[in-house]
Amino acid sequence: MKKILVVDDEEPIRRLISDILEMEGYDCVTAGNAKEARTCLEQHNFQLILSDINMPGESGLDFMRYVFKKYKDIAAIMVTAMEDPQVAEAVFEIGVYDYITKPVSRSSVLISVANALNRRDLEISNRSYRDGLEKMVAERTISLEQTMAQLRKAMQGIIHTISLTVETRDPYTAGHQKRVADLAKAIALEMALTDEAVEATYLAGLIHDLGKISIPAEILSKPGKLTQNEFNLIKDHPQTGYDILKDIEFHAPIALMVLQHHERYDGSGYPGGLSNSQTLLESRIIAVADVVEAIASHRPYRAALGIDIALKEISKGVGTLYDPDVAKVCLNLFAGNRFTF
Numbered sequence: 001m002k003k004i005l006v007v008d009d010e011e012p013i014r015r016l017i018s019d020i021l022e023m024e025g026y027d028c029v030t031a032g033n034a035k036e037a038r039t040c041l042e043q044h045n046f047q048l049i050l051s052d053i054n055m056p057g058e059s060g061l062d063f064m065r066y067v068f069k070k071y072k073d074i075a076a077i078m079v080t081a082m083e084d085p086q087v088a089e090a091v092f093e094i095g096v097y098d099y100i101t102k103p104v105s106r107s108s109v110l111i112s113v114a115n116a117l118n119r120r121d122l123e124i125s126n127r128s129y130r131d132g133l134e135k136m137v138a139e140r141t142i143s144l145e146q147t148m149a150q151l152r153k154a155m156q157g158i159i160h161t162i163s164l165t166v167e168t169r170d171p172y173t174a175g176h177q178k179r180v181a182d183l184a185k186a187i188a189l190e191m192a193l194t195d196e197a198v199e200a201t202y203l204a205g206l207i208h209d210l211g212k213i214s215i216p217a218e219i220l221s222k223p224g225k226l227t228q229n230e231f232n233l234i235k236d237h238p239q240t241g242y243d244i245l246k247d248i249e250f251h252a253p254i255a256l257m258v259l260q261h262h263e264r265y266d267g268s269g270y271p272g273g274l275s276n277s278q279t280l281l282e283s284r285i286i287a288v289a290d291v292v293e294a295i296a297s298h299r300p301y302r303a304a305l306g307i308d309i310a311l312k313e314i315s316k317g318v319g320t321l322y323d324p325d326v327a328k329v330c331l332n333l334f335a336g337n338r339f340t341f
């Protein structure tokens with residue numbers, strides 16, 4: 001049964017209204033002023049309030065403001081002594097559904113009450129539908145984010161595994177790709193690339209020599225100078241790496257970064273002979289990191305030359321072999337002791 005609070009300072013009026021409502025099957029409680037009404041609100045669970053506007057003490061409007069602040073599911077109708085557009089406007093502004101004028105008639109009370117209760121039910125069910133929808137969207141978003149994070153983690157795991165696999169065939173350069181990836185990431189971070197681009201640069205760095213998997217192990221670990229034919233085979237590795245990776249749907253062009261890591265600023269690199277503006281910034285970063293690591297570390301055909309000689313080579317090639325911005329950032333990283341292998 002719907003419970004209704006009737007607030008009016010005139011006893012005959014609140015009696016009349018509550019009689020009309022009770023005869024229609026509503027359960028009524030009456031209060032002679034706002035203070036009494038507040039007490040009633042604490043004791044009962046009302047669906048609707050019919051309140052007078054002009055009452056001694058707290059006015060009906062102030063009382064309703066209090067009600068709407070504290071009880072969000074109560075509908076309200078105001079009862080006024082006369083029809084006044086200004087009053088009506090004030091009443092609707094605070095969220096009251098309707099107002100009826102005195103003297104009240106049975107039909108006006110019943111119609112207004114039935115409408116207000118219907119509208120309240122509708123608003124409550126709308127709200128709960130909306131809340132449910134928002135909750136569902138929030139839950140699905142979380143679950144989607146978790147799936148994305150798992151996928152990313154799986155992809156990183158796969159790339160690490162590929163990286164280690166390549167290096168098992170080429171023990172002299174073991175750890176090379178990881179160190180290149182670390183330096184490339186540091187340069188990318190320093191150049192303020194987006195989080196995604198930094199991650200892609202790192203991952204591409206980890207597998208940039210993947211294509212060496214197709215080169216015979218004895219060529220990879222040959223201690224002496226390579227013949228032209230052997231060097232030609234080595235030069236295929238960016239393209240081979242690209243061919244292996246190109247159909248994998250990474251979130252970034254990782255296959256292209258691998259393809260371009262031996263291109264040079266002036267177009268003198270391989271396999272495409274592309275110049276600076278034709279390559280990805282990430283590729284140019286990996287190119288510089290690759291050269292620094294390769295010179296600094298031990299090679300099958302020579303001992304490690306050390307970081308100073310590696311950085312000298314970069315300085316020498318600024319603007320001819322290497323992207324000047326990338327090279328500068330790389331040199332600064334080492335000069336400022338902000339990176340070591």
Ligand SMILES: [Fe+2]
Nearest residue numbers: 208209261262
């Ligand atoms: Fe390479």
